[in-house]
Every structure is written in C-alpha cells, then in structure tokens.
Amino acid sequence: MPIENIPLAAVLGSPISHSKSPTLYNYWFKKYSIRGHYIPIDVDPSNLNQILRVMPKMGFVGANVTIPHKEIVLTIADQISDRAAVIGAANTLSFTKAGKIFADNTDGEGFIENLRHHYPSWNPKEGPAIVLGAGGASRAVVSALLQNSTPEIWIANRTRARAEKMTSDFGARLRVIDWYAVSKFISEAATLVNATSLGMIGKPKLQIDLRPLSKKTLVSDLVYAPLETDLLLFAKNKGCRTVNGIGMLIHQAMPGFSRWFGTKPAIDHEIKNLLLA
Ligand code: NAP
DSSP states (O other): OOOOOOOEEEEEESSOTTOSHHHHHHHHHHHTTOOOEEEEEEOOGGGHHHHHHHTGGGTEEEEEEOTTSTTGGGGTOSEEOHHHHHHTOOSEEEEOTTOOEEEEOOHHHHHHHHHHHHOTTOOTTSSOEEEEOOSHHHHHHHHHHHHTTOSOEEEEOSSHHHHHHHHHHHOTTEEEOOGGGHHHHGGGOSEEEEOSSTTSTTSOOOOOOOTTOOTTOEEEESOOSSSSOHHHHHHHHHTOEEEOSHHHHHHHHHHHHHHHHSOOOOOOHHHHHHHHO
16 A cells, blocks of 8 residues: 655754744644644755755655745745745745745735734725834835835835845835934824834834824734734824734745645634744
C-alpha cells in the first residue's frame, strides 16, 4: 500500500523560537481536521538557498519566512509577486512540484483584511492616511493602502531619509511629513496607522501629541503586545474606531494556509486567545 504524503510547511527565521506561526497552523489543522505539519526551523542566512532548494523535495508545499530572511529571499525565489517586489520583502513562499519558489508578501493584505473584519464600512478611499514608520511593516501597509485606492498617504519616520526613499519607491500619492510635526496633520487623517515598534512592551512610548485627533479617524496599531497600546486607548477614549495588531498577524497567515492546505480558515476568539497566551 503506498504511503500517503502528509503536506509539510514551515517558518524559517533566526531566531525562531518566539514565532507564533506554528500555534496558528496547528490550531487550524485541528479545527479543520487537516492532515499537515508545520514546523519552526532556525536557518542561518548562509544556508537559506540550499535549504529552500531541498524543501520541495522533502514534501514541503510552502514556507513562511521571517527576520532575517524576508529581503534576501527575493534574490533566491524563481518568481516574485508584484506586491512583494514593491515592498522589497516576502513572507510567504509557495513551492511548485518542480521545486520552483514563488515569493509573496501577505502583510498588507493581512492589514486591510483585519480592518475590514472589524469595520466592514471602513473605506480606504475616504481620505488621507497617516502611516508612522518606514520599515518593512510600513512598506506593506502603504502598498496595500495604495492598492485599495487611498488617495494620499502621509509618512512620518524618525529617520526621514527612509520615508523619502518610500516616496521614490511608491510614487506621487505619498508625501513625507516631519516626525516631530505629525500632530499638525493628525486632524485631517481618515486613517492613522502606527507601523513603528514604539509602544510595544520593552520599547519606548510613542510620543506624539494626539489631542487634535478627530473621532472620525480609524486608528490602527500594528503592535499587539500589549494588545491595547496607549495610542489605541487614547483613540478609543476620543470615540475613534480602533484596531489592534493581533488580527493582522492572523490574517497575514491565512493566504498561505489556504494556498497550501486548500481550506480558507476563519477568525475566531479562541485563536486570538491562544496567540496572546
Ligand atoms: P522595522 O523594519 O525594524 O521598522 C521599525 C520602525 O520603527 C522604523 O520606522 C523605525 O524608525 C521605528 N522606530 C524604532 N524605534 C524607534 C524610536 N525609538 N523612535 C522612533 N521610531 C522608532 O520593523 P517592522 O518589521 O517594520 O515592524 C514594525 C512594527 O510592526 C513592530 O512592532 C512589529 O512587531 C509590528 N508588526 C506587526 C505585524 C502584525 O501582524 N501585527 C506585522 C509586521 C510588523 P527608523 O527608521 O528611524 O529606525
């Protein structure tokens, strides 16, 4: 009798023990009675190419990549999605039977889907968005907002040159605003996103004067530890719609799971609690 191949997937990074992806995948395998395995693998950057080439032959159907491989993997992949190319990083790799690697970035999709999940009436076209930060997460958010027809995006980053680089990468709908002048613009934002690591446990606080914030603004923080950051607390007290970062973490993993295992998972409270435990 032939041995049934159980599809395998993995998350590659270094270090990797902190990754929440195995918890997510194992929860979905159980919830949907899917036969599959998902494992964390600590990979030194010098071995990444060799390991990715052998994984399809071992029965892996795909892999997530995280720090420090998200950018370098674009030089290894055989095919790259448009959004991964413009962001300059990938987080989701799919392997063909012939061993080819397709690199995609689902962070921006995860961001948008999370907002839509919480506020189906949220309209990205409604007005300008302010995005704080110019790192990998900011690039993914900006790419997705542009894709969803946000008319203008104002970027503020401590290191201004990094924000300016984004205007040349993403085009005319982006404008750099000074990190220390954000509060002057805040009342005009339809959407405000913290895509910096500020406000996260162990990191400095986000020190921006939020008093001009309008209650019409939707405020989202990519940080999910703590779940309710000072930014979200202030915005909630002001009457704004607020969205924390935990849902984005789940939504960015959903395209990989459905591509590799053929089932689109749904969001539920149990998985949020498991991830926060
Ligand atoms: P990154 O590439 O390292 O970028 C970090 C950003 O934070 C940069 O814009 C950096 O500004 C800014 N920053 C760091 N320390 C600062 C300080 N003391 N003052 C002012 N700005 C500071 O990181 P990333 O991958 O973009 O991630 C950013 C955040 O998003 C992290 O908290 C991460 O956990 C979160 N995230 C969440 C999800 C999710 O699914 N919820 C997904 C991705 C990322 P400079 O350029 O000046 O250094």
